[in-house]
Amino acid sequence: MKWKTLAAAMLLAALPFTAQAVEPDEILDDPALEARARDISKDLRCVVCQNQDIDSSNAGVARDLRLLVRERLVAGDTDAEVIEFVRARYGDYVLLKPPFKPETYALWLAPAFLVLFGAGAVIIVLRSSRKRQVLNRLSDDDERLVAEILAAEKEGRS
Amino acid sequence: MKRAMAALPILIALIFGAFFLWGLNPDRDPNAIPSVLISQSAPDFDLPAIEGIGAPGLSRQDLTGSAEPVVVNVFASWCVPCRAEHAVLTRMVERDGVRLFGINYKDKPEDARAWLENLGNPYERIGSDLNGRAGIEWGISGVPETFIVAGDGTVLYRYVGPVVGAEAEEKFATALAQARTRSGGNS
Incomplete structure (x- = not known):
């Protein structure tokens, strides 16, 4: 109630x-x-x-x-x-x-354009920053070189 | 490509800067409503006279036919700025020989009559727009509003608000002079 x-x-x-x-x-x-x-x-x-x-x-x-x-x-x-x-x-x-007519194209299309532009900019920035990352693993050639040096050192020592 | 990308922020800043410059311009009135009537034919309307003032009613046909452009003023006795504008309009009629027509907007006939008797009647013809329908035809948003109509019935100019003060009067006089040279060139 x-x-x-x-x-x-x-x-x-x-x-x-x-x-x-x-x-x-x-x-x-x-x-x-x-x-x-x-x-x-x-x-x-x-x-x-x-x-x-x-x-x-x-x-x-x-x-x-x-x-x-x-x-x-x-x-x-x-x-x-x-x-x-x-x-x-x-x-x-x-x-x-x-x-929606020629005079108002800018009005209607600007938001979509700005979103696309922003998304594009973000993608480009992220891509380039990933490329610049320092590799924490040696390449195969370097790995082989290190192995050779280590092997040579072992031989010299024994 | 790299260089073009580096110029992009400057370009964006320039575009936005130009937009802000336009938006913050003190001469720009963001509340101004663009009139669709400019360069269009004057709307069709037919208004009866206010009884007892001696001036006939106003219809679209009365605006056309003369070589000179005519001025159509929307006014009301309840509109305070109209009182100030009345002196300017009277001067335009007496000094510059302007043909002035009035649309009495949503006004009781007795009030309009008293107002005109008190201040004088500079209008050649006055149509009484009791229900405001002619006002809608003219696309007005309030009173006073003043239009310049060419001899062929084309609306050339619209002034929203009272034509009072040096700046407003100069604007209106310029528009009127332009309208006169236009009709002078045609004939």
């Missing part, structure tokens, strides 16, 4: 953190459309409080864009069409996930 009370208390305590910028009057009656609108809103950047998506932003423009997204969905647009509608007015900047 006690743990149930505790769980309820924790749920209640966590409630404020789930607070949304989406206001009740914005929410669509159709849950499927509303879910799509929420998904789209999470991919669109708010142009006022940058680095926040419009789904969680309280800025006036973000609210307008949320309403616009819902309006387009109700009008029968696909998700891609809605995003394109906003992108046409605010540019690629409004997309939280930048598209």
Whole structure:
């Protein structure tokens, strides 16, 4: 019984953190459309409080864009069409996930390139340091030479 | 090969150094949003007039047709910097003969009317954008914002924030002069 009370208390305590910028009057009656609108809103950047998506932003423009997204969905647009509608007015900047195109090749490919470059550098450094290691065993020729000298010394002594 | 490898750290340092130099440049505004409208045709919009001020509403057709470039200013009575910018815009109209159009962004008509009666109306036409939809069409992120539109309806310039202060006014005047020579060259 006690743990149930505790769980309820924790749920209640966590409630404020789930607070949304989406206001009740914005929410669509159709849950499927509303879910799509929420998904789209999470991919669109708010142009006022940058680095926040419009789904969680309280800025006036973000609210307008949320309403616009819902309006387009109700009008029968696909998700891609809605995003394109906003992108046409605010540019690629409004997309939280930048598209893959010539202008953004550096952005998308630089991490992979840097990893490859770093791995290559590590391999080269390790290889060259192993080559420089001093051998702690004589070569076969040296071994034979040592044996000969030792044998000659033995003979001389006896 | 060995020599090329030895030059590599310097090369990397140079590349990163150049990047930092660019990133730390005080003139660069990391919050600036590139406008997609520049060199594009002005968006389609049709806004009603604010009742009782005597200036007609504003639509896209009103921006085109003249040889001179026109200035479109997005303003609101609740926007404090707009009040400071109002004097600059009024001076531009009276002294430089600029054709100025206004988009009254998300403003109650009675508030806008009082604001214009108080400060004077430098705008030739004012469209009342109550729900902010025309603002989205123009891709604005707040008020005030000011655009220069060529006679053929092409957006030439966008200024985000109030055109107030010597630096901002000079920037805007330069852009306007360039827009005028451009349209002068065409005709």
